[in-house]
Amino acid sequence: LPKVTAAYLDARRREILSAASTLFAERGFAQTSMADVCAATGLSTGAVYRYFASKNDLVLAVCKSAHAQLSEDDSAGTALAELITSLFPGPDGLAHARLVTQIWGEAAVDPSLAAVVRARQTELRDAFARRIAGPAARQTAEVVLATLTGYAALVAIEAPVDHDTFHRTIMSLLDPVTVSSTVGS
Amino acid sequence: LPKVTAAYLDARRREILSAASTLFAERGFAQTSMADVCAATGLSTGAVYRYFASKNDLVLAVCKSAHAQLSEDDSAGTALAELITSLFPGPDGLAHARLVTQIWGEAAVDPSLAAVVRARQTELRDAFARRIAGPAARQTAEVVLATLTGYAALVAIEAPVDHDTFHRTIMSLLDPVTVSSTVGS
Numbered sequence: 129l130p131k132v133t134a135a136y137l138d139a140r141r142r143e144i145l146s147a148a149s150t151l152f153a154e155r156g157f158a159q160t161s162m163a164d165v166c167a168a169t170g171l172s173t174g175a176v177y178r179y180f181a182s183k184n185d186l187v188l189a190v191c192k193s194a195h196a197q198l199s200e201d202d203s204a205g206t207a208l209a210e211l212i213t214s215l216f217p218g219p220d221g222l223a224h225a226r227l228v229t230q231i232w233g234e235a236a237v238d239p240s241l242a243a244v245v246r247a248r249q250t251e252l253r254d255a256f257a258r259r260i261a262g263p264a265a266r267q268t269a270e271v272v273l274a275t276l277t278g279y280a281a282l283v284a285i286e287a288p289v290d291h292d293t294f295h296r297t298i299m300s301l302l303d304p305v306t307v308s309s310t311v312g313s
Numbered sequence: 314l315p316k317v318t319a320a321y322l323d324a325r326r327r328e329i330l331s332a333a334s335t336l337f338a339e340r341g342f343a344q345t346s347m348a349d350v351c352a353a354t355g356l357s358t359g360a361v362y363r364y365f366a367s368k369n370d371l372v373l374a375v376c377k378s379a380h381a382q383l384s385e386d387d388s389a390g391t392a393l394a395e396l397i398t399s400l401f402p403g404p405d406g407l408a409h410a411r412l413v414t415q416i417w418g419e420a421a422v423d424p425s426l427a428a429v430v431r432a433r434q435t436e437l438r439d440a441f442a443r444r445i446a447g448p449a450a451r452q453t454a455e456v457v458l459a460t461l462t463g464y465a466a467l468v469a470i471e472a473p474v475d476h477d478t479f480h481r482t483i484m485s486l487l488d489p490v491t492v493s494s495t496v497g498s
Contacts, residue, residue: 139390154422155422156422156423157334158343159422171423171441172325173397174421176478188347191493203404219330225421226421226422229417229418229420229421229422230422232417232418232419232466232470233414233417233418233419233421234341234347234416234418234467235414235470236341236410236411236415236418236470237338237339237340237341237344237415238341239377242470242471245471246471246472246473248475249467250472256454264478266475267351267475267478267479267482268482269375270467270475270478270479271460271478271479271482271483272466273463273468274314274460274462274463274464274467274479275456275459276458276463277462277463277466277467278458278459278460278461278462278463279459281417281421281462281463282419282434282455282459282462283428283430284420284421284435285417285420285427285434286427286431287428287431287434287435289455290432290451290452290455290472293449293452293455293456294452294455294456294459297452297453297456297486298456301486
């Protein structure tokens with residue numbers, strides 16, 4: 129029974145996070161209330177508050193879950209291609225881009241959110257840097273990820289961006305390094 | 314008299330914009346009220362509303378004024394160095410980065426703001442591209458500016474970013490092109 133309960137709790141939690149992510153991507157953090165999240169999940173207010181004590185907690189949890197994860201055995205090139213593809217035009221890419229871009233915007237004025245984003249970005253940068261050889265791996269990873277942040281912002285505002293060129297150019301940033309790299313873990 | 318009045322009106326308008334920019338950078342759009350802006354300027358509510366009919370109008374005006382302008386006769390390298398320097402660590406760079414990053418975040422979920430940011434970004438990209446020679450000038454400008462957007466986001470959340478490396482790497486993105494470029498206008 130405890131195992132079933134844990135799995136059940138976890139599924140509910142993910143259900144709430146998913147509904148909140150969708151609403152945040154569509155309307156923004158400020159325009160989404162806990163009542164909207166309750167309505168979208170079909171759960172009672174009490175049930176939602178059992179998982180997240182405040183909207184702020186929910187925003188923090190969505191930020192943690194929205195952050196990119198690299199697959200264990202991906203090379204730098206494959207990892208980068210996956211990150212870019214997650215932002216490619218289409219409903220999913222747009223929703224992801226809008227969520228990510230809002231997270232940066234909120235983090236710019238919310239110190240607790242800034243701490244979460246800093247930690248996640250450092251994690252992602254280091255995971256990425258481990259896939260790149262050479263002494264400048266960390267710095268290269270930082271610049272490449274910054275370009276992706278800017279790319280997400282362009283996708284989020286539906287700018288007429290040249291996606292293939294973007295992909296190619298970001299890849300070429302990595303190129304001089306990946307040529308000499310082994311696939312790290 | 315009409316000239317004096319126009320200059321006076323313009324000075325007042327800029328005074329309100331400047332106070333609003335400072336508050337927005339410190340607390341964020343959502344946490345700043347029109348009353349805060351009135352208090353910061355020392356103007357009456359009526360006076361502020363004469364210039365900006367709503368907080369939304371004020372946000373739009375701040376977004377328009379916050380956007381980078383390139384100096385007429387700057388080369389691509391100089392223009393890029395100026396844009397990077399405006400985001401360098403320190404109180405001014407931090408305030409600018411927080412404002413810019415919030416603007417992108419808000420634009421991600423506000424169509425009228427997205428239209429303003431799209432137009433400004435296209436303007437900046439084209440102004441930048443004119444300073445770069447070659448058929449890929451527009452695309453290079455787009456990628457370089459995206460990297461700057463990501464850099465601003467890192468500065469805004471006070472991430473421990475390696476600023477000199479960033480500067481150097483962004484410059485090198487431009488390098489193969491600027492070598493063969495003439496300074497456009």
